[in-house]
Amino acid sequence: MQYLWRTPGSHTLPEEASPIGPAPLSVRDLTVAYHRKPVLWNVDYTAPNGGLIAVVGPNGAGKSTLIKACLGLVPRVSGTVEVFGQPVAKQRRLIGYVPQRESVDWDFPVSALDVVAMGRYGKIGWFRPVSRAHKEAALHALERVGMADFARRQIGQLSGGQQQRVFLARALAQEAQLYFMDEPFAGVDAATERAVLQVLRDLDAAGRTVICVHHDLQTVAEYFDHVLLMNTRVVAHGPVARTLTPELLGRTYGGQPLPLPVRETAAP
Amino acid sequence: MIDEAIRILTFQAGFNSAVVVAGTAALGLAGGTVGTFLLLRRRALVSDALSHATLPGIAVAFLIGAALGLPGRSLPLLLAGAVASGVLGLLTVQWLVRQTRLTEDSAIGAVLSVFFGLGIVLLSLIQTLELGGQAGLKTFILGQTAAMAQGEAIAIGLLAAGAAATVALLFKELRALAFDPGFAAVQGWPVARLDLALMGLATLVTVIGLQTVGLILVVALLIIPPAAARFWTDRLSVLTIAAAAIGALSGWLGATLSALLPKLPAGAVIVLVAGAIFLVSFLFAPARGLLAVGLRNGRLRLSFAERRALAGLLAGRPVDGPLAWWLGARGFLRDGRLTPRGEVAAKAAERNRRLWDRFLADYPALVPAHANWGVDPIDEVLPGDMVRLLEERALP
Numbered sequence: 180m181q182y183l184w185r186t187p188g189s190h191t192l193p194e195e196a197s198p199i200g201p202a203p204l205s206v207r208d209l210t211v212a213y214h215r216k217p218v219l220w221n222v223d224y225t226a227p228n229g230g231l232i233a234v235v236g237p238n239g240a241g242k243s244t245l246i247k248a249c250l251g252l253v254p255r256v257s258g259t260v261e262v263f264g265q266p267v268a269k270q271r272r273l274i275g276y277v278p279q280r281e282s283v284d285w286d287f288p289v290s291a292l293d294v295v296a297m298g299r300y301g302k303i304g305w306f307r308p309v310s311r312a313h314k315e316a317a318l319h320a321l322e323r324v325g326m327a328d329f330a331r332r333q334i335g336q337l338s339g340g341q342q343q344r345v346f347l348a349r350a351l352a353q354e355a356q357l358y359f360m361d362e363p364f365a366g367v368d369a370a371t372e373r374a375v376l377q378v379l380r381d382l383d384a385a386g387r388t389v390i391c392v393h394h395d396l397q398t399v400a401e402y403f404d405h406v407l408l409m410n411t412r413v414v415a416h417g418p419v420a421r422t423l424t425p426e427l428l429g430r431t432y433g434g435q436p437l438p439l440p441v442r443e444t445a446a447p
Numbered sequence: 448m449i450d451e452a453i454r455i456l457t458f459q460a461g462f463n464s465a466v467v468v469a470g471t472a473a474l475g476l477a478g479g480t481v482g483t484f485l486l487l488r489r490r491a492l493v494s495d496a497l498s499h500a501t502l503p504g505i506a507v508a509f510l511i512g513a514a515l516g517l518p519g520r521s522l523p524l525l526l527a528g529a530v531a532s533g534v535l536g537l538l539t540v541q542w543l544v545r546q547t548r549l550t551e552d553s554a555i556g557a558v559l560s561v562f563f564g565l566g567i568v569l570l571s572l573i574q575t576l577e578l579g580g581q582a583g584l585k586t587f588i589l590g591q592t593a594a595m596a597q598g599e600a601i602a603i604g605l606l607a608a609g610a611a612a613t614v615a616l617l618f619k620e621l622r623a624l625a626f627d628p629g630f631a632a633v634q635g636w637p638v639a640r641l642d643l644a645l646m647g648l649a650t651l652v653t654v655i656g657l658q659t660v661g662l663i664l665v666v667a668l669l670i671i672p673p674a675a676a677r678f679w680t681d682r683l684s685v686l687t688i689a690a691a692a693i694g695a696l697s698g699w700l701g702a703t704l705s706a707l708l709p710k711l712p713a714g715a716v717i718v719l720v721a722g723a724i725f726l727v728s729f730l731f732a733p734a735r736g737l738l739a740v741g742l743r744n745g746r747l748r749l750s751f752a753e754r755r756a757l758a759g760l761l762a763g764r765p766v767d768g769p770l771a772w773w774l775g776a777r778g779f780l781r782d783g784r785l786t787p788r789g790e791v792a793a794k795a796a797e798r799n800r801r802l803w804d805r806f807l808a809d810y811p812a813l814v815p816a817h818a819n820w821g822v823d824p825i826d827e828v829l830p831g832d833m834v835r836l837l838e839e840r841a842l843p
Contacts, residue, residue: 247629250633252629271633271634271635274633276629282627282629283626283627287487287683288677288680288682288686289622289626289683293683294626297623297626300619300620300623300631301634301635301636303619305620306619308618308619333681349630368811
């Protein structure tokens, strides 16, 4: 019966079967609603092993919500999320996360190094303070994004791009296998854009999988290998060359013109 | 009077007074430590709803005690009632926010006033009954250190120390929770349970502070010390310790003052001491205080004005008014003309301006946020190679 409910027009382009283990991310039948309005609708998606994946779609398409639902940060109406073949709650150690920069208060009384060290908290465990070894690891992560000189600076005194790099370093400090990043390129300067891109390529070369909400259609093909086109439901996904076509983009951003006027309220 | 004050402050005015002062100081210390994280988690006002919501519980517990024939004012029973209705108020706020589209501040306002109103009505009812002991209930509203018995003061001190120690133990976890709860949840930290622990600690501080500070003002012990400490530091560990110190100092001085002036409600005195420390911090703290920020801005504007005036003088435009006086005092100007020293300064300022201008045009992304760019000497901010590069491009 279930195939009856598959959203029409959603099609999965064939992918090479992954030879190494279970998929880093496997989403089945995921639906999320805010106040009864669906934000994600029957999302089915399996991420390929390794590589840089862009999540692309118009504003309000549910891109951030997809990431948050995968991470268990927003309640699901239905569906399952598996990371490397296990429920996401069991695989926290394997997941790294870069939230949107606006999601925190940058006046918070911590230094850049303190924030990056938070990426180590999962490994440190309850009650124990941050040891020197973990601080070194955090400092190394800051070096990788070119921010070691700013380690002691209070985070509110950094520029927007520098703050973005601190968030990226915090995710690197997690030493994860699968990374979720929410618009890491949004509103950053050229130096930060280069630093973020270099980190993504390093992660790719090390065999990690990175799933990135991305807003800039101009750079998708240049920066990413795979793309997931979505607008509440999945429109298409696959390698960039075969998926980022005008026809599929049109369906992602445009949709069909309305054949009939839709009434906002119920008929009297 | 002064002799007595010194004796109380130094714990030499008899064992009872020493215990009360120490207990109140411990209460302030706990308020500062717990309050630091409440403030950073933006939960400070929730604890105000909690404290006001304790009143009906106190009244009902008093009635139950009277019905059971317990002596008029059984403190453990009253505090148990306070916890029960305080937590009920807290849950009501959360339930309203989750189930309706009310914002948190409206839910807090509604719950706070309704619970407090109910408590006042119950208290008035109790006044009309002839039970005995009801006079003591009023101390819960405004607080009274004198009402504190020795054993109670010791219990308050121990519980407060326990609350502060719990914060110290959970320091890393609470920092992660307050800064970025989403990220903490992704790492597997039980965010909801940590929030519960934080609210539990706030409840503990509120309830043990009821007698001393009173339920109207107890929230001040949680909010004012960290808010005052925030002006002094940008580091969370220092902030927590400073807030604890400010809270303890307020409790210590406030309890002493209220022992000297027994007619004043203790809670108000303690809060006024904390308020005075806040005022001093707000005005004079070197990092973020009003005076320091004003001085920094004033100095920046003055150096811009000075630079413009020097450039004008170099181009033959005269300067008058206070700025002329200022340049004269600096030794740059005499009889309306640049002195040799003034000429050197004017040329240096002009070079500095051009180099900054070039830098901003060529490398907009690299402008450092920590320097007063355009004014600070560029050689002290940028590396020498960069300055030489800019000189080649900007100077003829």
